[in-house]
Amino acid sequence: MVITKLLGEEIYEAEKTLKPIPPITESHPGITVDEAYETQLQYVERRFADGTRVAGKKIGLTSKAMQEMLGVDRPDYGHILEDMIFSEDTPVDAGRFIAPRVEFEIAFILKQDINGADVTVENVAEAIEFAVPAAEIIDSRIRDWKIKFEDTVADNGSSAGAVLGNTRVPLADIALPSVRMEVFKNGEKINEGQGSAVLGNPLKAVVWLAEALHQYGISLKAGEVILAGALTKAEDVRSGDTFKATFDGLGEVKVTFS
Numbered sequence: 504m505v506i507t508k509l510l511g512e513e514i515y516e517a518e519k520t521l522k523p524i525p526p527i528t529e530s531h532p533g534i535t536v537d538e539a540y541e542t543q544l545q546y547v548e549r550r551f552a553d554g555t556r557v558a559g560k561k562i563g564l565t566s567k568a569m570q571e572m573l574g575v576d577r578p579d580y581g582h583i584l585e586d587m588i589f590s591e592d593t594p595v596d597a598g599r600f601i602a603p604r605v606e607f608e609i610a611f612i613l614k615q616d617i618n619g620a621d622v623t624v625e626n627v628a629e630a631i632e633f634a635v636p637a638a639e640i641i642d643s644r645i646r647d648w649k650i651k652f653e654d655t656v657a658d659n660g661s662s663a664g665a666v667l668g669n670t671r672v673p674l675a676d677i678a679l680p681s682v683r684m685e686v687f688k689n690g691e692k693i694n695e696g697q698g699s700a701v702l703g704n705p706l707k708a709v710v711w712l713a714e715a716l717h718q719y720g721i722s723l724k725a726g727e728v729i730l731a732g733a734l735t736k737a738e739d740v741r742s743g744d745t746f747k748a749t750f751d752g753l754g755e756v757k758v759t760f761s
């Protein structure tokens with residue numbers, strides 16, 4: 504059995520000191536997915552002790568592009584904490600992370616709680632107030648991004664930050680699977696994708712999340728932000744870089760790194 508409290512503490516320390524740890528799947532080869540999620544919760548509890556709170560959740564590994572990039576074959580989730588939310592208007596210090604990457608996705612703001620195992624796309628749509636263009640900063644507290652599924656789960660879904668664009672679009676005004684996205688780095692277009700890349704429809708990712716959380720007795724709360732997963736692969740970040748993603752009908756989000 505894995506000592507999840509100790510592992511959660513190790514991940515917390517790695518993040519704080521910028522000293523990554525070896526893959527947990529090597530130091531604890533028998534770690535189960537349940538133990539990895541328990542480790543994530545222990546990390547989150549440790550972060551609460553510093554005074555932060557849950558702002559929402561991220562769903563990861565919902566697109567083929569990200570699954571292929573990281574060599575995993577199924578979605579996971581992590582917690583977005585209040586101190587992980589950055590503003591579009593203030594450059595984010597790349598030096599506060601170990602090996603940061605940025606990715607672009609559709610996010611949702613909830614107006615109702617979502618509970619339970621038998622959630623449908625319709626239930627999820629009713630609980631969402633707005634769709635929002637979003638960037639997620641990901642990072643790995645595991646050395647050199649050498650992660651297997653259980654490593655990234657334990658490491659809070661490799662999440663490090665979120666930036667929300669300024670637009671808020673009601674779901675009635677947008678067909679999420681057909682939203683086209685373009686990604687620009689320092690003014691040059693580097694990638695493009697479509698909402699359907701996320702499990703066919705980003706709302707299905709939220710259904711997946713509600714069901715996955717239910718197994719661990721966690722529900723989604725009104726006011727939370729849910730990042731539904733990157734549409735295209737993540738991009739390495741260096742200080743001085745500016746990234747922007749434009750989404751048809753949804754607006755844009757920008758993030759600059761100092």
Ligand SMILES: C=C/C=C(\O)C(=O)O
Nearest residue numbers: 563564569661732733
């Ligand atoms: C390792 C992180 C993956 C994601 O955040 C994603 O696929 O969105």
